[in-house]
Amino acid sequence: MTAETRQREEICRLAASLFDRGLTHGSTGNISVRLEDGGLLVTPTGSSFGRLDPARLSRFDAEGRLVSGDRPTKEMPLHQAFYETRSTAGAVVHLHSCHSVAWSILPEVDPDDLLPPLTAYSLMQLGRVKLLPFFVPGDPATADAIRGLAGRRSAVMLAHHGPVVAGRDLEAAVNAMEELEATARLALLTRGAHPRLMDENEVAAVVRAFDLEGFA
Structure with a gap:
């Protein structure tokens, strides 16, 4: 089995798990x-x-040309933007997950730091989550x-x-996405109950221990 075949099957396996x-x-x-x-495998529109x-996934070459498979998602530009600006990115996952969307539309959320510091793992896997303005899909x-x-x-969260x-x-992208959804669910469950958030010293300790990006 080639590396690309394994990637095709892994995309389908993890996508089915999310679904x-x-x-x-x-x-x-x-x-x-x-x-x-340098090419991409992308789920079709x-x-x-x-x-x-697996055989119908959209396949792009290193120059960004579609070379096989079905027509790709219309969200290709946002995927390409992540790869262009984050050299460490090996995968990008975009969902319409209910708890994270529900949390993002509440009036009190901070657009520059969407999720409250409820757990160390949300900091470790996500850093600060940016709420972007609304754009037509x-x-x-x-x-x-x-x-x-x-x-x-x-x-990021698309408004x-x-x-x-x-x-x-x-796998890392899927795990981080699941952490985002779980943290949003915790935030909704504790909304109005005045939960004790991690304080600045606790957040700083996690940032130092794991040399986290997104907290500069």
């Missing part, structure tokens, strides 16, 4: 993975994470907004849309 657990629904969400030759076919301006962050954030996370590989 089966309700983290995405219908034909929402998209995934991309950077290959050894209009496809369901629960029914992906597929609008190239979304990519411009991501480029404007100059690679400083590995996770009234959904989260996008970049990771060193697909």
Whole structure:
């Protein structure tokens, strides 16, 4: 089995896991993975994470040309923006997960630091999550907004849309996305109950211990 074949199967396996657990629904969400030759594998437009076919994934060469597979997601510009600005990115995952979207539309959230510091692992896997303005899905301006962050954030929330996370590989990106959704759910569960957040010293200790990006 070639490395690319393994990546194709891994995309379909993890996408189905996200779908089966309700983290995405219908034909929402998209995934991309950077290959050894600099090309990309991308989930096709209009496809369901629960029914992906490894052979039909969109395949791009290192110059960004579609060379095989079905027509790719319309969100290609935002995926490409992450790869252009984060040299460590090996995969990008975008979902329409319910808890994270619900949290992001509440009036009290901080656009520069979307998630409250509830757990060490949200800091470790996500850093600060940036809430971007609303863009029509597929609008190239979304990519411009991501480029404007100059690679400083590995996770963003698209307003009234959904989260996008970049990771060193697909498993890392999926794990971080699941952490984002879990933290948003915790925030919703404790909203109005005045939970004790991690204080500045506790956050700083985690940042130092793991040399975290996104907290400069």
